[in-house]
Amino acid sequence: MNAQAVDHADHDDHHHGPAKGWMRWLTTTNHKDIGTLYLWFSLAMFFVGGAMALVIRAELFQPGLQLVAPGFFNQMTTMHALVMIFLALMPAFVGLANWLLPMMIGAPDMALPRMNNWSFWILPFASAMLLATLFVDGGAPAGGWTMYPPLVLQTGAAFPMLIFAVHLLGISSIMGSINIIATIMNMRAPGMTYMKMPLFVWTWFITAYLLIATMPVLAGAVTMLLTDKYFATSFFSAAGGGDPVMFQHIFWFFGHPEVYILILPAFGIVSQIIPTFARKPLFGYSSMVYATASIAFLSFIVWAHHMFTVGLPVEAELFFMFATMLIAVPTGVKVFNWVSTMWQGAMTFETPMLFAIGFVIMFTIGGFSGLMLALTPVDFQYHDTYFVVAHFHYVLVPGAIFSVMAAAYYWIPKWTGNMYDEKLGRFHFWMSTIFVNILFFPQHFVGLAGMPRRIPDYAVQFADFNAISTIGAFGFGLSQLLFAYIMIKTAIGGKKATSEVWEGAEGLEWTLSSPPPYHSFSTQPIIK
Amino acid sequence: MEDKAAAGKRSMRALLTKLFVFPVLMFGFGYLMVPLYDIFCDLTGLNGKTGAISSAQASQMQVDTSRQIKIEFTSSINQQGNWEFRPAEPTMLVHPGKPYTTEFIAVNKRNEAVISQSVPSVTPNKAAAHFDKTECFCFTEQKFDALEERKMPVTFVVGTAVPKDVDRITLSYTLFTKEPG
Ligand code: HEM
Ligand SMILES: [Cu+2]
Numbered sequence: 001m002n003a004q005a006v007d008h009a010d011h012d013d014h015h016h017g018p019a020k021g022w023m024r025w026l027t028t029t030n031h032k033d034i035g036t037l038y039l040w041f042s043l044a045m046f047f048v049g050g051a052m053a054l055v056i057r058a059e060l061f062q063p064g065l066q067l068v069a070p071g072f073f074n075q076m077t078t079m080h081a082l083v084m085i086f087l088a089l090m091p092a093f094v095g096l097a098n099w100l101l102p103m104m105i106g107a108p109d110m111a112l113p114r115m116n117n118w119s120f121w122i123l124p125f126a127s128a129m130l131l132a133t134l135f136v137d138g139g140a141p142a143g144g145w146t147m148y149p150p151l152v153l154q155t156g157a158a159f160p161m162l163i164f165a166v167h168l169l170g171i172s173s174i175m176g177s178i179n180i181i182a183t184i185m186n187m188r189a190p191g192m193t194y195m196k197m198p199l200f201v202w203t204w205f206i207t208a209y210l211l212i213a214t215m216p217v218l219a220g221a222v223t224m225l226l227t228d229k230y231f232a233t234s235f236f237s238a239a240g241g242g243d244p245v246m247f248q249h250i251f252w253f254f255g256h257p258e259v260y261i262l263i264l265p266a267f268g269i270v271s272q273i274i275p276t277f278a279r280k281p282l283f284g285y286s287s288m289v290y291a292t293a294s295i296a297f298l299s300f301i302v303w304a305h306h307m308f309t310v311g312l313p314v315e316a317e318l319f320f321m322f323a324t325m326l327i328a329v330p331t332g333v334k335v336f337n338w339v340s341t342m343w344q345g346a347m348t349f350e351t352p353m354l355f356a357i358g359f360v361i362m363f364t365i366g367g368f369s370g371l372m373l374a375l376t377p378v379d380f381q382y383h384d385t386y387f388v389v390a391h392f393h394y395v396l397v398p399g400a401i402f403s404v405m406a407a408a409y410y411w412i413p414k415w416t417g418n419m420y421d422e423k424l425g426r427f428h429f430w431m432s433t434i435f436v437n438i439l440f441f442p443q444h445f446v447g448l449a450g451m452p453r454r455i456p457d458y459a460v461q462f463a464d465f466n467a468i469s470t471i472g473a474f475g476f477g478l479s480q481l482l483f484a485y486i487m488i489k490t491a492i493g494g495k496k497a498t499s500e501v502w503e504g505a506e507g508l509e510w511t512l513s514s515p516p517p518y519h520s521f522s523t524q525p526i527i528k
Numbered sequence: 529m530e531d532k533a534a535a536g537k538r539s540m541r542a543l544l545t546k547l548f549v550f551p552v553l554m555f556g557f558g559y560l561m562v563p564l565y566d567i568f569c570d571l572t573g574l575n576g577k578t579g580a581i582s583s584a585q586a587s588q589m590q591v592d593t594s595r596q597i598k599i600e601f602t603s604s605i606n607q608q609g610n611w612e613f614r615p616a617e618p619t620m621l622v623h624p625g626k627p628y629t630t631e632f633i634a635v636n637k638r639n640e641a642v643i644s645q646s647v648p649s650v651t652p653n654k655a656a657a658h659f660d661k662t663e664c665f666c667f668t669e670q671k672f673d674a675l676e677e678r679k680m681p682v683t684f685v686v687g688t689a690v691p692k693d694v695d696r697i698t699l700s701y702t703l704f705t706k707e708p709g
Contacts, residue, residue: 111540112544155546178544178548181543182540182543182544184554185543186536186540186543186694212554213550213551214552215551215555216554216555217557219555219558220556220559224562233534235562238606238644238704239606239645239704239705243565246562249565250562251560313574313653448618457617492645
């Protein structure tokens with residue numbers, strides 16, 4: 001993750017090391033360099049998206065309009081979601097994949113190193129285009145990250161920028177996914193059969209397929225928006241014979257698998273970490289693989305649970321309700337397996353394990369609120385309220401984001417050769433966990449009581465819970481500065497890590513030195 | 529050894545071809561969903577999509593005088609202001625199998641010509657598939673001169689196979705302003 005990798009590679013004189021200077025980062029085709037770029041980029045965007053969230057929460061601290069104009073508030077909700085999903089979380093997972101997949105399967109690098117460089121470098125440009133919308137005429141997109149027409153068509157000069165940014169981000173993640181699939185299928189060490197792959201590899205393998213199946217559909221949907229606005233097509237315009245609800249169908253055909261794109265790699269990470277600190281092999285490895293595959297398959301037939309209130313016929317409401325609840329079964333299998341892995345294990349609670357356990361508990365809370373939303377009749381009341389906001393933030397923040405942090409703590413000693421500060425790491429975990437619950441738990445209550453989402457003002461009876469929520473938000477935001485500090489500090493130096501790092505860790509990456517050589521496995525290990 | 533490497537390269541190329549073609553197909557699939565939904569809605573009557581049949585077909589239908597269905601007409605304007613739009617009569621009693629004609633009245637309150645398009649919808653959904661229009665102002669765009677008021681006819685027939693429990697059908701029109709004419 002830093003200059004340490006350079007030093008090490010230089011000792012290896014039969015390998016060419018990285019180029020010198022900043023050109024190294026621009027032209028690199030090395031999976032570790034690219035992984036590092038993705039991860040730092042993601043961290044930076046995490047703070048950009050976080051700042052937007054704090055604008056939202058500051059405005060919602062009290063009822064009434066205090067700090068920002070309602071239009072700008074709506075820009076913040078829209079941009080916060082887009083930044084967090086496409087610029088923070090997805091790049092974080094791709095960065096982890098880049099760093100870890102070759103090391104986990106015993107390969108020297110990714111299958112398509114040059115395309116890998118492109119996948120990353122498209123990202124800053126797409127992001128710049130998206131963020132630049134904040135400064136154009138009419139401001140940033142403000143119709144929600146779901147981009148529903150006809151509202152989104154009222155976006156000003158930002159509209160084409162939004163569409164092209166989505167296109168570019170899609171191209172970047174499709175190329176990244178193709179690379180991941182090709183690497184996993186063709187570069188495994190001899191003897192590493194599919195059913196011997198570490199779970200992080202499995203979950204990314206399946207995620208990559210979800211990505212190449214759904215990102216193009218999103219690209220199609222936004223292209224239709226573009227031609228509706230500028231080229232007189234009427235895919236979604238009722239006046240021309242189209243139908244705005246059609247957009248929702250196409251969008252959520254992408255959108256629901258997308259939420260699993262954001263969680264499957266997290267499942268993989270947690271399945272790597274828990275066995276290490278429970279000092280037991282993962283309980284139910286093959287059921288984990290099958291559960292992941294079934295979740296991925298089911299994610300294609302539940303999209304209309306986001307649309308229960310658009311006026312679907314009752315048969316469709318029932319189908320999508322039951323299909324959605326069916327997903328809880330493989331998800332439950334996973335939670336069961338994690339708990340069983342910990343059961344009677346010789347557990348220790350280093351920072352990665354704390355984040356992983358926090359993940360299991362709080363992700364499950366989000367899963368339960370999801371089940372409530374899946375009940376069609378009650379969703380009529382909950383839809384578009386803060387209850388939905390609470391649901392998806394539980395699965396995404398103490399869910400997906402905690403898993404990324406767990407991964408960062410778990411593997412950073414491997415990446416840099418330095419141990420992070422354990423005391424600070426635990427402190428970061430506890431601050432994050434306490435504040436994330438202060439932030440999001442009250443949102444369940446105001447949601448059930450009927451507070452709508454994406455609104456800058458609210459009725460006074462919601463004031464107390466909103467004030468609490470805002471305090472939690474600032475506490476959580478500040479705690480993340482600690483995370484950045486710990487990561488930067490570890491990248492620069494610290495106590496040296498051993499190759500194995502963790503006493504109970506299994507997997508090929510731990511057989512390499514810390515930090516690993518510039519090219520991971522130049523002779524492939526043989527797996528028995 | 530050489531052969532193995534070459535074979536590996538070939539299988540890699542085949543895999544990559546598949547992996548690149550697949551997203552392209554999925555992009556097409558996104559577009560394919562548009563006609564697929566239309567067909568689905570046509571078949572099921574979802575979304576209040578009504579059918580259209582020729583007046584010759586309609587006149588050949590057997591009239592079912594044993595049933596009477598109440599048709600309610602409603603209208604709304606998509607863009608605010610500048611239009612008046614209402615049914616000439618709010619309701620009508622009909623026999624299945626017999627064509628009826630009614631009118632909607634639209635007034636362009638602007639001082640300039642304008643083109644409108646009206647979009648129909650029928651509820652309940654299970655009746656929509658049996659509700660056919662032989663002639664309708666919604667089939668084409670309608671041009672209005674400045675301040676023009678016009679009566680626009682629609683001729684429809686409710687099919688005899690309409691489910692037994694349907695005794696009331698709502699036909700609604702939404703009027704869209706397409707562009708100044
Ligand atoms: C047990 C599994 C889950 C179930 C049953 C479930 C169910 C639902 C339902 C029914 C909604 C729609 C609520 C509404 O708008 O009225 C919803 C929204 C949402 N869910 Fe889940 N969910 C589950 C897991 C997840 C996971 C794992 C993620 C992401 C990591 C996720 C992310 C979201 C997001 C982002 C939304 C809101 C989208 C929006 O309208 O902006 N959900 N969920
Ligand atoms: Cu969903």
